[in-house]
Every structure is written in structure tokens, then in C-alpha cells.
Amino acid sequence: MARVRRNKSYKLAQIHDRRSRDVPFNAEVAEVEVDNPLALDAGEKIVAIRSIRGDPLGRLHAHHQIDEAQFLGGRAFQNDWERAERGPQAMDPTREYVDGARTREPVTESQRQAVLRLNQVERELGTDGAALVHDVLVLGLTMDQIGQRRAVRTQRWNDYFARRFRECLDRLALIYGFATETGTRQAGRRR
Structure with missing residues (x-):
């Protein structure tokens, strides 16, 4: 009996495009x-x-306005901020009520290290740079909104804030170890 020849292989490892085509308006x-x-x-x-x-930060990286080291430095800053932040906490109704007094949760070692790194970042960036980085990376403000908060609303000030923010991201990349000092100097000369 003759063997039946098959045109299709039985490989299941075909490449499929699984990207979503339906995104919100x-x-x-x-x-x-x-x-x-x-x-x-x-x-x-x-x-x-x-x-x-x-x-x-993701928008700047997606539009190729910052490089990978600046992006990773900004993400590391956001990670440290989230780890170090100890904001208001809700009351736990399952715990026994004792005159409203609550014992504070102990500070973990990772929180302590994050606070130390944030202190170093503030020393390196200065007061104005640290405030600018906080406004963009933590509060999510645009350069227009930062200008409005500081009562300067011209395009020249927006350009200054954007340039200063990129300088701060360069510094964050150095602090967190995603770039080297010689690499940033050479990149600065090329501009």
C-alpha cells in the first residue's frame, strides 16, 4: 500500500502574533x-x-528622548521612593482596640537602604534638581505643570526644565550604577 504524503508538518512551534489590536479610544x-x-x-x-x-518616564523613553541608562536610573529612583514611603495606613478592625494607640511597624532594612540612597540623590542633585525629579517621577507632572507651579509659563522655562530633568536623569544613572562618568562626559561632547 502506498504511503500518504502530507503537505503540512506537525510542528506546533509556529510563530503567532499575539499583540492586541483592540486598544481603548x-x-x-x-x-x-x-x-x-x-x-x-x-x-x-x-x-x-x-x-x-x-x-x-516611559513616554520619554518610548519617544527616544532619553536613553536606556537614564530610563533605568529614573525607574530605580521611583522604586526607592515607593519602598521608602510610609504614608498613612488604614486601621485594622481585626486587632484589639487599646486606647487608639498603635505600635509602629519596624523599619525594614530595604526601607533603610532606600532612604539612604534617596538622601544621597538629594545631595547629588541639589534642592532644585531633587524637587524637579520628584515632581516628574513621583507626582507625574509635565513640564508645563511644573512651570505653572513655579509661576513661570513661557516655552523657554519649559525647555529649561526639560534640559535640567535630563541632566538629573544622567546623574541618577551614575548614582545607581547604570552609567559611568566617562560615558556621560563623552556623550556630552557629542551633543
């Missing part, structure tokens, strides 16, 4: 390469879609 998204969580080999990358609507 007012969405602001950018494509980004991330590590593949389902990869068998280490270092395998996939393309994912990231929302940049409420993320000024």
Missing part, C-alpha cells in the same frame, strides 16, 4: 521588548505593548 501605548516569561532559553525577548498614558 484614548490609549497611549508603545511597543517594548521584555523578557519572555514562557521562554525555555534565558535571555529570550518578546515584544509587548506598554501603556505610557500616566508614565512620563
Whole structure:
């Protein structure tokens, strides 16, 4: 009996485009390469879609206005800020009521290290630079909004704030170890 010849192979490892085509009307998204969580080999990358609507640092990186080291330095600052922040906490109704007095939660070592790094960042950037970085990375303000808060509303001031913010991101990249001093000097000469 003759053997039946098959045209299709039974390989299941075909490439499929799994990117979403349906995004909301007012969405602001950018494509980004991330590590593949389902990869068998280490270092395998996939393309994912990231929302940049409420993320000024992600927007700058997606539009190639800052480089990878500046982006990672800004993310490290945001991570330290979130770790060190100890804001208002809700009352736990399951605990026994004792005159409203609550014992404070102990400060963890990671919180202590984050506060030390934030103190170093503030010393390195200065008061104005630290306030600018806080306004953009923590509060999510635009350069226009920063100008309005400081009562300066011209385009020249917006350009100054943007340039100063990039300088601060360069410094953050140095502090957190994503760039070297010689690399930033050479990049500064090329401009």
C-alpha cells in the first residue's frame, strides 16, 4: 500500500502574533521588548505593548528622548521612593482596640537602604534638581505643570526644565550604577 504524503508538518512551534489590536479610544501605548516569561532559553525577548498614558518616564523613553541608562536610573529612583514611603495606613478592625494607640511597624532594612540612597540623590542633585525629579517621577507632572507651579509659563522655562530633568536623569544613572562618568562626559561632547 502506498504511503500518504502530507503537505503540512506537525510542528506546533509556529510563530503567532499575539499583540492586541483592540486598544481603548484614548490609549497611549508603545511597543517594548521584555523578557519572555514562557521562554525555555534565558535571555529570550518578546515584544509587548506598554501603556505610557500616566508614565512620563516611559513616554520619554518610548519617544527616544532619553536613553536606556537614564530610563533605568529614573525607574530605580521611583522604586526607592515607593519602598521608602510610609504614608498613612488604614486601621485594622481585626486587632484589639487599646486606647487608639498603635505600635509602629519596624523599619525594614530595604526601607533603610532606600532612604539612604534617596538622601544621597538629594545631595547629588541639589534642592532644585531633587524637587524637579520628584515632581516628574513621583507626582507625574509635565513640564508645563511644573512651570505653572513655579509661576513661570513661557516655552523657554519649559525647555529649561526639560534640559535640567535630563541632566538629573544622567546623574541618577551614575548614582545607581547604570552609567559611568566617562560615558556621560563623552556623550556630552557629542551633543
